Amino acid sequence: MKNKEVWIVPIDFSKMDLDILKYTRFLSSISQPEKIHFINVVKEPEIFTYLSGEYLGYSDQLVVDQKLMLEHRVEKYFNNSGIKYECHVNSGLPFDEVVSLVLERKADLVITGRKKSSNGSGIVSDRLARNLPCNFLIVPEGYEPQLENIAVATDFSNHATLAMQKAIEIGMVNEKAKIIGHHSYSVPMGYSKSGKSFEEFAQIMKVNAEKAMDEWSKKFQHRIKPVLTFNKDDSLDDQILGMVEENNIDLIVIGSKGQTKASLALLGSTTMKLLKANDRIPLLIVKIAGENLNFLDALKRV
Template sequence: MKNFEKAMVGLDLTEMDEILIPKISAVTGILGIQKIYFIHVSKDLSLPEEITKNFPDLIAPADEAIKSEIKSLLASSKFPKNIEIEIVVEEGNPMSTVLRWAKIKDVDLMIMGRKKVLEGSGSLAKSLAQKAPCSVMFIPELVNIKIPERILVPMDFSAHSHFTFQFADKAAEEFGSTIFGLHLYEVPSGYYKTGKSFDEFAAIMETHARNDYEKFLAKHSHKDFDCMFVLKDNGNEGKFIIDKAKELNIDLILMGSRGRTSSAAVLLGSIAEKLVQANNEVPMLIFKKKGETMSFFDALMKI
């Protein structure tokens, strides 16, 4: 896929890297990646003076030692010969440093691992999903990477759903995949004031959602696709979507951002944020039209 020619992969020098790197090797051909930047950010690369005094053989700078370690990990994975690889080791705040390098290198995609069994909060991955100036892909620890045969697209039939579905449709055509849409609807809290029961108003809301779906197809000339209309309960929407994805044996969840905004908190929308928080089981791609969050990113870098 020509959308993702340049990718950046975050490494944390834990056991997760040994799991993630072979998966990256497998995904390069699927995504059409031509160049990969492997980046590690340490808060402090300098060695304490007492250590260097007591162990004079430690003459290699810490960044060079880390690069050597990463090179060894990469050597054990069979990356295609046509893939250009560059290793970046930096000192500083992990999030702002990774974002800065993503802009400097003009990457199309950021790839992060998601831990399920291994220790780690995943907080950096969640923050990058919000603020990255490009698309972000999450690869779970326990999942084998393959060409996606079944793609789930949560949607609200808005303009950003249109751009996400365009990309999903292109991916489905290229891979021979099946697209499943998922629309969550809910009953307004004041429904009882209308004199109708909960079930009656739920039926009204579903009909409204299906009408939005038909208008969405007509407005953007999309072909018909299998879309599920599901009444949202009071639970976590993110977990609910993951459960649906596992039930349907989904290979990839594809969700779009909302585009230009001045606030990091709404870059993905509330459901997308909850999905990022909850998902460490299904490969997921947060699709962003490249550069749309740059205005926010530029402001962030000036703080």
């Protein structure tokens, strides 16, 4: 059954496109979005600015040629898929054009790739992740699509709850899919004032974390496997990546804590670190609608 989501997928004619298209096709067969918009942005060569009028048509022809290439590339994956899609080729700066299309189409999700070795200018993923007023999925280069184990990093906040709801929505299509709720707990500064040892206080924090996880899990009508890790020295992003490795995770889902009603919606530091450090597993950043209220002003500051 189709949902009403609109997706945006930037394409830059690099090797990475094949991984993005393959994963988008895989995910769309599960989530059934209402429509997918594929966009390629032509950065006009500087030489065009020095040509006389009789040559300026080259720029228009470049856009036409690029659109034919884009349609051909997308058709390989979406022909007879039953998914509605549209191809766009715009001239300008990639970030600006993607943002404009997101706002124009009121997109729910943007899917980009994380390159390891492929050529092409690509899209500045961390910039999009910070500023987009919608969910953002980044797919590592060379990743083979599968969805058997989905992990949600949680601090039991509303953002984490939204992330879990999205993970369950995706995972419910596969009856065998396991949904993991991961929480990392630690011993707070000043614990010694309680008169208890570090080990004793760590045990107290573990019990409290287990109770909090149990209560939070009751919000969802789906079995959630709790995974608690003790964070003694590592940063939270390292803890998450360690959990991903141990549990063979296929998708990480994390809620973005934006800056409500502020001119720039910032991702939490953990999300940004995870975005930069993770180059193996797709990462879905889930945002609460309406947090980037002054989004256009944000573009002037980035």
